[in-house]
Amino acid sequence: MDILDIQNLHVGFRINDTFYDAVDGVSFTLKNNEILAIVGESGCGKSTLATAIIGLHHEQNARVTGKILFGERNLLECSEEEMNHIRGAEIAMIFQDPLSALNPLMRIGDQIEEALTYHTDYSRDEREEKVLQLLKQVGISKPEQVARQFPHQLSGGMRQRVMIAIAISCKPKIIIADEPTTALDVTIQAQILDLLKELQNETEAGIILITHDLGVVAEMADRVMVMYAGEIIEEAPVQKLFASPKHPYTRLLFNSMPQLHSTNERLNAIEGIVPSLTHLPRTGCRFASRIPWIPKDAHEEQPIFHEISKGHFVKCTCWKYFNFQHESSINR
Amino acid sequence: MSFMQIIDLKVHYPIRGGFFNSIVDWVYAVDGIDMEFEQGKTYGLVGESGCGKSTTGKAIIGLEKITSGKILFEGEDVTKERKSRTSHFHREVQMIFQDSHSSLNPRKRIADILAEPIRNFLNLTPREERKKIDELLAIVGMPGDSKEKFPHEFSGGQKQRINIARALATNPKLIIADEPVSALDLSVQAQVLNFMKDVQKEFGLTYLFISHDLGVVKHMCDYIFIMYKGRFVECGTKQDIYQNPKHLYTKRLLNSIPATTPLGREKRKWARQEFEKMYEKHIHKAFDENGRVYDLIPISDTHYVSASSVKEVV
Structure with missing residues (x-):
């Protein structure tokens, strides 16, 4: 209810x-x-x-x-x-x-x-x-x-x-x-x-x-909404979100957690900073400026929610074209 | 070879009260700890x-009076010297604080903030000083025009970089970092930690990394001290602590790290509560009759555990 x-x-x-x-x-x-x-x-x-x-x-x-x-x-x-x-x-x-x-x-x-x-x-x-x-x-x-x-x-x-x-x-x-x-x-x-x-x-x-603590989310939540710059950019049941995050921001966020079992020398940081309130881009995908290696036409002009499986919503279409920066540099 | 030793450091605070504000009791904030620092390593606390x-961090750098104990720096006793502002010791040991905002003077421009340690310790001409500031900003990856800005014009991560730049100004050997990333967001935290590792490699720095976040400590540190009620209960290399924890308190800390997957959380919750019951039941064994945590006993070359006797360590 x-x-x-x-x-x-x-x-x-x-x-x-x-x-x-x-x-x-x-x-x-x-x-x-x-x-x-x-x-x-x-x-x-x-x-x-x-x-x-x-x-x-x-x-x-x-x-x-x-x-x-x-x-x-x-x-x-x-x-x-x-x-x-x-x-x-x-x-x-x-x-x-x-x-x-x-x-x-x-x-x-x-x-x-x-x-x-x-x-x-x-x-x-x-x-x-x-x-x-x-x-x-x-x-x-x-x-x-x-x-x-x-x-x-x-x-x-x-x-x-x-x-x-x-x-x-x-x-x-x-x-x-x-x-x-x-x-x-x-x-x-x-x-x-x-x-x-x-x-x-x-x-x-x-x-x-x-x-802001993904560990707390994993322990507690039934359903998760991820917010970026005033908008919800992804919504999913907790198991789905942790098993297969889709939006670039969510994936980068998961990727930047220090992993207890990993032996990587470097953490994966997200480039740039959250834009301030007065400088927010009000049109287009708001995350675009922080993933500059993704081509411009991958984003929607007016991003809307897409239900990609039951209960799993993602804003914008850029997730389909997204790969991590280090991966994309290998492809090139 | 270690360049700095801390021997039996104690910081006790008096509790005043009663008649004539006399000392009625003591708080044993730090109660007899020993540490050694080697160049290029990161130590977690x-x-x-x-x-x-x-x-502990503040006592080492001289912001806190110490009750007893010694600090040896390159063989010299600096326990008294560390209080004077111009001491050589302060060139070699610097500190980064948790709150990046309140540790920068809001009315000074970045150039003046960075110039302060230079003017105190390095006798440079104004031109050399400007050059040094430009170098420092380049090291921390900030644009050159940030010199003329004020602290409030920067984000939390950038401010923490400025703090690091200021700490680097005198080419120190040891940087004490007191929770440097706990006030930062996850993505920014990663940026700052990566950056701290980069400068460490470049300058051969030693860090004393004070934190409560075991995930971050695991990522950053080579050697870890676990502290409980002013004493060390366990210390050892990263592998010793994370793969082979011996002390009950260390186990509890490791046990309370939130998992990063929602799978099996009911089971984890049950296990956690069972562990908590066990902990309540057995933690009294960690103290001697005076309520002090036992002294450390070596169980391998690098791994020390607090216990009444070697037999107690299972």
Whole structure:
């Protein structure tokens, strides 16, 4: 069942009185009990997309157009008051840096209770009980003690657990996790990811997992979307994407990972840099400038999505002609 | 032959409190480590956050007071000397930091940033200095017109290259790289790592590569130190550590590297949780009665493991 349906979403930021689209025509759906991963480099628009869904952009500086259908409602047409009831209760978000997302002057227990006070009609005792239950649920062994502590007294992993407890407190239908493990150690990362997955099994929420770490994607996702320069350039079920990535960007990205079992002296880097927002090419294949050895006519003039097998979509036609640079130099 | 030795390095921080702000306790950030550096090699220093790996790097270069221990550079004791700004030691040992942006002065142009170590150490005429800056920019593959620009005009990867150029200005022997690529994207990370390898070959540099990313460390390093609670729990060549890990903590670190394929992830998750239970049960054996990690014991020419006795190492 689709719980979120995004159609042709544009998010533009004002720079010197002109709006530049950081998210440029993105459409996708999210089912319940599904983990949808959005992968991309910094500046590709993945976090902007997430904050647009829960309506965190200010009207003056950002222009959001398109449709975000959540059930019957279009979130872009909701009033601020309606959004306040949706945010936290039906759509929750977990941020990358738990220390700056938590209030440093409030005790952990009060911060979790805040969401319950606002969104539910539990009595005070019920809320307190619920706080302890939530802390236990996210794997904190001494909930009574932690509820009385302040954020700075907890380790990074514990803080992220508290963030997750706040996110799940009102049983949301959608959880948006923006780089939930980037600030954590590898040993803690696995624990937090396992926890998210277990909680999802209980609540059947849909999770949008935003990350730049392909390892996290491999462990968690059901479906993956790869973003580049504000656009989705490839979408596929996770097994398909890892077994046979198609778009040049996806293939180059996989290729640039340091492989544990390879003995290659050099890593394969992607030439060039992600173009900045004001210099984005708005027509044609946006990745063309970083694969200059691919002939120009391999790209479409107006790239569209092609379904190359069931559930596997690729933008532009350049993938058919793509080979890695070192291969192409051999052919010549 | 090693050109630099670190002997029993300790960095302890006092915790103050109570009456008259007296010292109530100590944090043993680095608690007795030995290292040796040979020319042209890359040494990895791995551990989770808070284990003291950055403190070690800073203590070596003199940004952190050391409580006890010695640093020998080419046979000379430089433990005291490393604090003075003009010391010869600082020409030979340079550092690259994790955050490429905050380690560049935002109000200085690139030319001035690169000129700083040159002016401090190399007595050049203005013309020679300009030539040197051009050379440095050419080494790191930046266009010549970047001299006149400010740090904010560059991307993260480019800024990290400028940091490397600055570190190279005095032709050092050792560069301490504290998480040089963890703030960078995957594709840029590859560019910077390749580039670090290239300059290493060209100048015969030694790196002390501080990182928590075991994939990157495997790619870059010849010899690896695993750090846990301020002490080394295992050190050895890349092969020793990755193919034949002995200490429980090393195994845990290796075990937590995310796989790069979604196949079999349910099985991996189960294995991971079983391992975690085992780890919880047995990790107390890694400490002696004072709560310190045991001293290192050699088990081969290159491979050292922390244990109470050789018998304990299975």
